Amino acid sequence: MSNVHELKYLQDSIQELKDQGVYRKLPVLESANEAEIILNGKNVINLSSNNYLGFANHPKLKKAATDAIEKYGVGAGAVRTIVGNMDLHENLEVLLAEFKREEAAMVFQSGFNCNAGVIQAITNKGDLIISDELNHASIIDGVRLSRADKAVFKHSDMADLRRILEERRKDYSQVLIITDGVFSMDGDLAKLPEIVELAEEFECMTYVDDAHGSGVLGESGRGTVDHFHLHGRVDFCIGTLSKGIGVIGGYCAGSKVMKEWLSHRGRPILFSTALPPAAVAPITEAIKLLMNSTEYTDRLWSNARFFKERLGKLGFNTGASETPITPVIIGDEAKTMEFSRKLLDKGVYVSAIVFPTVPKGSGRVRCMVTAGHTEEQLAKAVDVFEAVGKEMGIIG
Numbered sequence: 001m002s003n004v005h006e007l008k009y010l011q012d013s014i015q016e017l018k019d020q021g022v023y024r025k026l027p028v029l030e031s032a033n034e035a036e037i038i039l040n041g042k043n044v045i046n047l048s049s050n051n052y053l054g055f056a057n058h059p060k061l062k063k064a065a066t067d068a069i070e071k072y073g074v075g076a077g078a079v080r081t082i083v084g085n086m087d088l089h090e091n092l093e094v095l096l097a098e099f100k101r102e103e104a105a106m107v108f109q110s111g112f113n114c115n116a117g118v119i120q121a122i123t124n125k126g127d128l129i130i131s132d133e134l135n136h137a138s139i140i141d142g143v144r145l146s147r148a149d150k151a152v153f154k155h156s157d158m159a160d161l162r163r164i165l166e167e168r169r170k171d172y173s174q175v176l177i178i179t180d181g182v183f184s185m186d187g188d189l190a191k192l193p194e195i196v197e198l199a200e201e202f203e204c205m206t207y208v209d210d211a212h213g214s215g216v217l218g219e220s221g222r223g224t225v226d227h228f229h230l231h232g233r234v235d236f237c238i239g240t241l242s243k244g245i246g247v248i249g250g251y252c253a254g255s256k257v258m259k260e261w262l263s264h265r266g267r268p269i270l271f272s273t274a275l276p277p278a279a280v281a282p283i284t285e286a287i288k289l290l291m292n293s294t295e296y297t298d299r300l301w302s303n304a305r306f307f308k309e310r311l312g313k314l315g316f317n318t319g320a321s322e323t324p325i326t327p328v329i330i331g332d333e334a335k336t337m338e339f340s341r342k343l344l345d346k347g348v349y350v351s352a353i354v355f356p357t358v359p360k361g362s363g364r365v366r367c368m369v370t371a372g373h374t375e376e377q378l379a380k381a382v383d384v385f386e387a388v389g390k391e392m393g394i395i396g
């Protein structure tokens, strides 16, 4: 009998991961994802989640979810084009469009599949896609699924983007420029005003994936486009409903014609079951909370300022972040891993991020401050950073 079922080639690849020291187990969370969690059986302060506004376990969102289950059940039962399109989905999209200050919004099952579905739907053979080199993996996959030609510009380098436009714009009918709104490893913002200027000069469309800007930047979390006052000048405004908004899902906001087209050619809309009622209802509640008050985003930003200031005073290198994402740059990969391990031993969970996710020698722990943290929790975390930083000679 053949030994094909042993999957020897995968076993070999896994051994390679182990040899390179990059094999890992998944951490197990045994509580809601909040400021303090039970991780692998231990109570720790959580500085690793994308739950920016503390919505993932918010009582009002939970109530909306359970109410929706009572009325609509647990599953949408079909793709949206058949019979899975509930009034819940329709109402959410109307609200999202208003929130985003755009004409329309189309909701997807995740931020990932939104990028995978939208990019291929809006580009064709004979088009060109120009993408920032640090764009998210789901954009890279989305671009791969398109039959358009591709070009990559150096991270946030406007001279390089201009060079590509000057060399190649003339050879294509449509050109689409794609960027993250907030880059998740450093917390820096895209140079969106310059990108939009260049795009308009060269008659290109623009596409911004604002996963880490959604619920974070702009008025009450309306995103990077709102932050830079660029409404109407970015054609495809992608956001996620799984980070700041605390639930699950993604969306594309923009023009009516965008939505009309995606409802016919967005493959996740046609071929993947619609978001369940227990997701759509709390998302809607979250957007309402943001439209009624800046309380959550205000607290997020004041917590982020507090934490950054304290770490900076201690002498840590917190990089060039312009958002609540707070990298603490250690440099050496092994030292970074050790730093993260020691923080966890002392009750603070911050994941280490090293090569190849970030360039060699720029290993960091990435702290995600949220509105759900209390100042006491953040101050306690800073004390642990100080103790471990001194012990390891990272700060004086």
Ligand SMILES: *Cc1c(COP(=O)(O)O)cnc(C)c1O
Binding pocket: 110, 111, 112, 113, 115, 136, 138, 139, 180, 184, 209, 210, 211, 212, 240, 241, 242, 243, 248, 249, 250
């Ligand atoms: C997290 C992320 C996504 C994926 O969003 P999900 O809703 O988690 O699938 C897409 N793009 C960027 C830039 C992200 O950071």
